[in-house]
Amino acid sequence: MARVKVPKPVTIDFETHKIMPRPLYPPMPVGVSIKYPGKKAKYYAFGHLEGNNCTWSEAEKALRDAYDHSDGILFQNGKFDLDVAETHFGIKIPEWNKIHDTMFLIYLHNPHAKELGLKPAAEELLGMPPEEQEEVGEWLLSEQPIPGVRINRGKQGDNYFGAYYSWAPGDIVGRYADGDTIRTEKLFTLLYKEILDRGMGEAYDRERKLALILLEMERQGLAVNLKQLRHDVDMYTDWMGKIESWVIKTLKAPADLNLNSGQQLVEAMIEAGKVDESLMPRTATGKIATNKDALLAGVTDKKLLGVLNYRERLKTCLNTFMKPWLETAELSGGLIYTIWNQTRTPDSVGTRTGRLSSTPNFQNIPKEFAPIFDHEKPGTKLPKSPFKDIPPLPKVRCYVVPFEGDVLIDRDFSQQEIRILAHFDGGSMMHDYQADPWLDFHDVARGKLAEQGLFYERKPVKNTNFGLIYGMGVGKLAEKNGTTVDEAKDLKAAILKLYPGLKEMYSDMRLRMQQDLPIRTWGGREYYCEPAKMVNGRLMTFDYKMVNVLVQGSAADCTKESIIRYHAAKHKDAKIILNVHDQITVSVPPKLMKSEMEVLRKAMESVEFDVQILSEGSISDTNWGDLKDYDKKGKII
DNA sequence: AGTTGCGGCCAC
DNA sequence: AAACGTGGCCGCAACT
Numbered sequence: 273m274a275r276v277k278v279p280k281p282v283t284i285d286f287e288t289h290k291i292m293p294r295p296l297y298p299p300m301p302v303g304v305s306i307k308y309p310g311k312k313a314k315y316y317a318f319g320h321l322e323g324n325n326c327t328w329s330e331a332e333k334a335l336r337d338a339y340d341h342s343d344g345i346l347f348q349n350g351k352f353d354l355d356v357a358e359t360h361f362g363i364k365i366p367e368w369n370k371i372h373d374t375m376f377l378i379y380l381h382n383p384h385a386k387e388l389g390l391k392p393a394a395e396e397l398l399g400m401p402p403e404e405q406e407e408v409g410e411w412l413l414s415e416q417p418i419p420g421v422r423i424n425r426g427k428q429g430d431n432y433f434g435a436y437y438s439w440a441p442g443d444i445v446g447r448y449a450d451g452d453t454i455r456t457e458k459l460f461t462l463l464y465k466e467i468l469d470r471g472m473g474e475a476y477d478r479e480r481k482l483a484l485i486l487l488e489m490e491r492q493g494l495a496v497n498l499k500q501l502r503h504d505v506d507m508y509t510d511w512m513g514k515i516e517s518w519v520i521k522t523l524k525a526p527a528d529l530n531l532n533s534g535q536q537l538v539e540a541m542i543e544a545g546k547v548d549e550s551l552m553p554r555t556a557t558g559k560i561a562t563n564k565d566a567l568l569a570g571v572t573d574k575k576l577l578g579v580l581n582y583r584e585r586l587k588t589c590l591n592t593f594m595k596p597w598l599e600t601a602e603l604s605g606g607l608i609y610t611i612w613n614q615t616r617t618p619d620s621v622g623t624r625t626g627r628l629s630s631t632p633n634f635q636n637i638p639k640e641f642a643p644i645f646d647h648e649k650p651g652t653k654l655p656k657s658p659f660k661d662i663p664p665l666p667k668v669r670c671y672v673v674p675f676e677g678d679v680l681i682d683r684d685f686s687q688q689e690i691r692i693l694a695h696f697d698g699g700s701m702m703h704d705y706q707a708d709p710w711l712d713f714h715d716v717a718r719g720k721l722a723e724q725g726l727f728y729e730r731k732p733v734k735n736t737n738f739g740l741i742y743g744m745g746v747g748k749l750a751e752k753n754g755t756t757v758d759e760a761k762d763l764k765a766a767i768l769k770l771y772p773g774l775k776e777m778y779s780d781m782r783l784r785m786q787q788d789l790p791i792r793t794w795g796g797r798e799y800y801c802e803p804a805k806m807v808n809g810r811l812m813t814f815d816y817k818m819v820n821v822l823v824q825g826s827a828a829d830c831t832k833e834s835i836i837r838y839h840a841a842k843h844k845d846a847k848i849i850l851n852v853h854d855q856i857t858v859s860v861p862p863k864l865m866k867s868e869m870e871v872l873r874k875a876m877e878s879v880e881f882d883v884q885i886l887s888e889g890s891i892s893d894t895n896w897g898d899l900k901d902y903d904k905k906g907k908i909i
Numbered sequence: 910a911g912t913t914g915c916g917g918c919c920a921c
Numbered sequence: 922a923a924a925c926g927t928g929g930c931c932g933c934a935a936c937t
Binding site: 534559562588636638689852 | 917
């Protein structure tokens, strides 16, 4: 094995005023700890109320020198510090290869770790407890330096002491900040070597490159149709009120009945004789369930059922998406500033598999709703709406629009996870795709089963295929397919027989678990099996999850790689605005629409698997909810 | 008063 | 033999 040369970058960590959302982000710095390799950390305090030791420009000079260091610069979550330095000091963000980040190393070291923060990692790997933080906290809690603010120990409240380090004296905060740069440097020295020794250097570099692209996206934001959003929030909020009054009247319930409380609602419905309690399923903790299926089973008044169904969905649209979007868009004249998590992060957000996640959440926006009332789909047995003019549920994606004068281009990977499964299958599944890159795997599997006299609909075959990726058991599969467990077992076995490579994968995972050997994703990241644990008095092992980790993790690598390649090749006026797992959305001037679509296609399809990765495009000159097919199965429409 | 877990919604 | 994966976030209810 080649000896790994560990670089010796300068470590930098800002302390700032309270962190607020953009456009007020990034916050003003009050000090910065800078640690050169082999030297003591130095805290430049310039913005504290007391205990400062330098001027703003002296700190700036020290920062510029650090940025010029030949081995580059090192951060814990550099996306924050780089933004602070560029925004407030005008210090340009260097090329990706000059920037190191322990956050990615900690994640790559063990994506399953309970905590992924600098301090827990330092405590576990270096044996360094976080004592300096205690010191700052003690000072703030006992001094309470801010008039009208009661600083507390909480972690989520507004007045958490962590938000007020700028109010503590520079020398005390300095010990804390220096403690962090010392930890960061030590962890880097330890983990960089380990990560490269384990063959994860490319994966580390991929995260370093992506971080700068995500920062660019965060700063640019994405546009919403503010006027429409304002109007619709008002309108639907009114409807929520009307609906609640109707429900309370129908149930003859007291005016203060809280419909958001499942238990209150169930009680009121029983009281009013609108529900057959014996038909309603229970939750894991034994309470009467109030989800869609439970209500469907137990509510005897179908009109009431429809209204409750509508209300629950509208509540999700309004509270999770529309109202928060409106609130932030009002601050910025129509922009939403998203925070992108590229790995599982110290705040316990982000994915362990490496897929992106974001706040606000753009990963689970409703697409389309099934009709609820009969006026939406005449001729069905749906209940009548008690309101004659109730609007359809909002199409939430429609509020996302291209930038002024732009259009949207959008591409989805075609069956990304299935293709990647075929890549790892390495046998007949892979060969099928190589023979016909646009094949529909579910149909092909179904056809092969039919040749053996086993006739299935597409749906159960598709469910079983996804079940294989997700590690689904035959019990859940049977439920999903509406069959007996034995039938589900037979179908699963039949598909595994068609593709012996898949069967081998599963036995290989079992061996890996037993021998404590990792899997490696396409992007070179290692995952060990999660440790076994006792569940219901039985030792449960998690080898069944490893195929999912392999496939989903590799899909994440694939998407990240394609974003990086597209970003490197794109026109400067094209702006990446969203990534939803297997989908990339870009805002471009109309005259670039065709050319950027092709650049994006090439970037996405250039990622090297043994099965050709393919994609399909759509466009819109209005909004994200109104995308029209541009190319399908390789042919422009 | 703040935290945590549950149950609910949704996506890929 | 059996185990459906990855998430965000809202609101309630029970806990400290």
